[in-house]
Amino acid sequence: MRRLTWRVKLGFGAGDLGGNLFFTMSGFYLLFYLTDVAGMAAATAGTALMIGKIWDALSDPVTGYLSDRTPGRFGRRRPWIFAGSWLIWASLIMMFLPAPGRPFLWVVLAYCLVNTGYTFINIPYGALTPDLTDDFHERTLLNGYRMSFAVVGTFIGAVAILPLVHLFGGGAPGWVAMSVVIGGVIAASSLVVVVAVREEPLRKNVPQKNLLRSHLEVLRLKPFLLALIPWSLHIAGINILQGALLYYFRFIYQDEGAFQIAMPILLGSTMVWIPLWVRISGHIGKRSSYNLGMGIFAAAVLIFYVLGHKTGPGLAYLIMAVAGAGFATQYVMPFAILPDVVDYDYAENGIRREGVFYGQWTFMAKIGQALGIALNGWVLTLFGYRETLGGIVPEQPASALLGIRLIAGPLPALCFIAGIVILHFYPITRARHEEIQQKIARREKEAGGRG
Template identity: 25%
Template sequence: MPRMLPMSSKLGFGVGQVGEGITGVVFGTFLLFYYNQVVGISAALTGVALAISLACDAISDPLAGSISDRFRSRWGRRHPFMAGSAIPLALCIVALFNPPADMPDLFYFGWLVVFAVLARLFLTLYHVPHMALGAEMAHDYTDRTRVFSYSQLFGTLGGAGFSFAMLTLFFPTTADVSHGMLNAAGYPSFAAVAAVGIVISIGLCVWGTKREIPHLPTWNVEYERLSPQRLWREIVTALGSHSYRMLIFGLLGGQLILGIEGTFMIYIYVHFWELSTEAMRWLSPVMLLGVPISAAITPYLTQRMEKRTILILFSTWIVLNTNILILLRLFTDILPKNGDPALFYVLLACSLVTGLVAPAIMITFNSMFADIADELELRTGGRQEGIIFSARSFGFKASAALATILGGIVLDLVGFPKGAEAGQVSADILFRLGIVAAPATIIIGLANLLFFAAYRLNRAKLAEIKAELNQRRAGAAAAAS
């Protein structure tokens, strides 16, 4: 009978996701908008800068995974990297939103590249060991889903709550600016609060999970110098799993779509739907209403359904959710006009659906990656959670880098103006933006689900793998004694 994790360890692991949620809001919502609409450099140039940071970060993911997999210390394989990343990450976030004034665009481009690269590097040194730790702590098919349910719950609550608080405190609509997000004075304080939240979150995670260190699996592998050959061999070994490849390919496609959507989303809210800051700030809290339900029901569903089925059903739902509204606005008169409270309530309903569905997708994803660690151990004899989750992280970031470039280029191609005032963008430009944002996303997103349909590692197969691993470990223990 596998050891079930105590609640305190699940909570400790989960609270660590708050820092990642805050960082996700910083990069996904505020950073591109700040440098394009407030600092005033082009969307394409900003997109290239952020894509460079993501590309460098993606390269660092396998390195962090391989190093932490083989690391040995009295504090385990993962905790030293997690603890050491907190303060440097926080300082980089502060620097991103405090560039020197009155400098040329090329300087701001370089400033953004340097500190975005460093921020994402330190985030990797936390993220990859943190995800690997979750896979190591839980051993049961359903308990793994419970562990990642806590991390998804805290991450989503932290990110959405942080977004709501920042919009309320630092970006209210005033007589001086047409939209609160254009208030340059709010960004330094926003960055400082983000930095403090990141440090507290990571610190609580390290402290809350340290009791699990004696129970974590180890990999007693002979020392081998870090080299490109070693790293490539470990990655190829992990990709030898058909199910792992299908998850990675599906992840690449899905994140590319979501990344492009994320680049457009704040433009859609501010200019397409013409929501004020006071209205926008409620989208995240309403989404939060669905998150606890999603985190609670996903383990329940895992007990009764295959994880692959859950992933496909909920991914279909999320692809269609908000994009249907954009299509309805573009081609029909069904929706209420901008400024009508009824439209705001429709958008709130979509946000609630996102809160119900999106966390379940990520919980299931992470749980499936944890299952693959057992499959690889059976095949290779090694515990490579770090490599497994680093490739997952690489997939997120590489596709997000491409999405950021494409998103910035598309904004320039549709002729979206820099520093545009709310309500002043032409209808033709908004129509072109909507066409890119919705129909393409739906078509590509639904086609991408074919990768998930090809995933093979089900409950019965994993039970067989567990039984073989237990026999192998028992034999090794007997031989050692």
């Protein structure tokens, strides 16, 4: 059992500030930027972002596979994180530069590069968790630190983007300047991990199987599938909801400033609840905590759909506070569950392939993101959404307002509920995890005896 120092916990946790800052900025603002600043049609913009996310998803398993095998004195994971920090900064600036020639192709290329940088950071970063500690609850605590920073990153991504754009003069130049600042923060938080964390040398029992076979094998593990599918469904629902909210406040409440109030309420509630869910999970388990939290989130989203448009932003603020209580579990529980699945695989098969698991994990999450982003663009176009042209904000038809409400209510809630149902069958409890650790100890003792 490995107890971690404060330095490691804080340094490791800081890495997810940048990851969630990027995730939130792209979820809340990229589609809006492309439709209402760059003037692209919603369906076209959504399709461009979907292509970038599919590329992102395809690169995840490759990066995970290679990071399991990266030799050198700096460890397996940290060289990837270092390289990704600089790539995401440069390509994020490219994303917001005026598109020369064909905007669609420019957006696709820039977004593919941005997501490659994100993959280089995120896959090896996540795969560090089972290397750092093998204790069941210590992993939950470690991810509590990580997700506290993640909420800070989400908070910055939700509330600082538009003020930064306005600070630098607004319009296209303001968005470029914003990308320089935000890209720098993302890079810096990732580099903190490189400095703070020390890795063990490359293990000898890394599997020597090819990439495709490795990923097919982990997909045959029932505990992994029962955690993976709910995670990807929840990510899809969150992306749908994120992409909808700014449109909702701008066109249904006609109060874009209220969005800047609602987001701190949502994320402030989330931050308060993260340590509470860590404690709750110590009593009722990770699976039950995750399902309870996402159930609260789904209920809040459905209430927002039914009542939100009939009232002013005041009720929305209250709903955001309740939603944040449930949303907090999405920050902690999935990343506390996955290392237990990695241990299960090692206990059963005698090999370590953290990068394969984390590559597959983020592959499915990004497929969910891709579908969520594209679905928003398609729904908006299908329901007659009118893009902003020449800085003139159009009046939206009733059908477009209904489309905005659908992507801010029933569609994400459906994803959350489906994930809850599937996760109910996830089998690794605290008692089962103790059995897994005992089996690992026996396996390593036998291997040591043979050595």
